[in-house]
Amino acid sequence: MTAVVVGGRMKRLIVGLVVLAGVLVGLDFGAAALAESAVSRQMREQIGLPDDPDVRINGFPFVTQALAGRYSSIDVTADRLQVGDLQEVEIVAQLRDVDAPLSEVLGSGPTSLRVAEADGTVRIGADDIERLLGSVDKLRIESLDADALEAAVEDGADPSLADVDPDTVARLVGTTAVLGEDTEVSAIVGLDLAEGLVRIVPRDVRIGGPDAAPLPESVQSSLADRFTVEVDPGSLPLQVTPTELKAVDGVLEISGSTTDLLLGAPATTTG
Template structure:
């Protein structure tokens, strides 16, 4: 019996080591292919750094041997966006995409000129509060997504809500009157502007107009989420709301998709587009 147990222990150990080795080889191959795809995507002239790429599915080697992949997620950060005044800084955003099942080169040897035939694509262009602040010229702008009515929290994943298109809360400082401090050589109202100013929270609706992000402030926000209470003279209330409203210039999206809707994403705002089957060249991301 002791001899049998010893044989069983050795057999189990060998099997575990073999399985671990196979797993390591598979993971290593996936990492290599993700790097190859990231480098191929970085051939796009608007992608300044290698994007983050994750190839879906396991085992990876089975997919790669056939050139038939379960899917991929891509996030390219630091992409320059149009329409920002140079004095306010460069506007940059994150371009991302999720590919459904797609066919590509075998062994994961991706290049910029390959054509990836995907069953679906979901793309987004995401702007953080710093970038939105530069567009709106409200330097201390913050964005938050309120939780549903009657529920505590900030509207994050713990609340079952990660985004919304109406009632997003923008908080920031504007001059009084609101058109003061907007000359090209004037400082932003929230920093070194020396005139009267006020910090307020407003509720905004996000939408898409001809593919462009439209931000429209509908009213001052008074709770229950974290906000700023401030007295704004009645004759200036409409003008203050206007300072939080804007239609941005058309922004780039992955593979030239046109935005279909807009939504908040935690403390960011994003444009989203979905498409069916498509042939995509990584170098044209």
């Protein structure tokens, strides 16, 4: 009988602990959601976005980070933004080693964040590049590796492509008019980032897929003009200086990093 009573008490204790753990986890996620909302409002003002971005405070449990006022990393994402002639820009930022007092994060007043390091990225999709090109439809952006560049050279491309850093080139594939017929054209293009502008300049153009035969120089020059464009992606988030441009997963990514940021600092006056 005693064993049954003890067993029942132990079972109730275990159930109680499980329920308590669930409540604590729920409270932790709830507090994190409030903090993410506060940071989102601050980031909207800081980056100058039309709407609050998505914010995720990484690390668990949140409460221990909040009590210390220090967060290991915070992810910020905003998409489908209009920047100049671009219609669907995505902005991504990651803040690392962020100091923010709990009273400010969960309060209703302004929030200030001290950020040790920040990465910022602007992503431009194929649809935006297609609109800028004007005469190309169904555009795809493909990344290239060293083997693909070597294969292109073996198929007749400029031998200098074999020595190019794959991160500085991409393949654009789209449909354009050739002799009055819509034809798929493939172009290996150089990706250049200078003074905040993206320049796309063809290095090798083929009618059909990448295995197609090289074109005469006059034909290649005419088609190359259709894949040449200069893009203004706007500013990177958080005044990050752009240092890298490459094709990743079907988009163009412009990224950079910075350190020692103070976001949402109160205005100061001088006498």
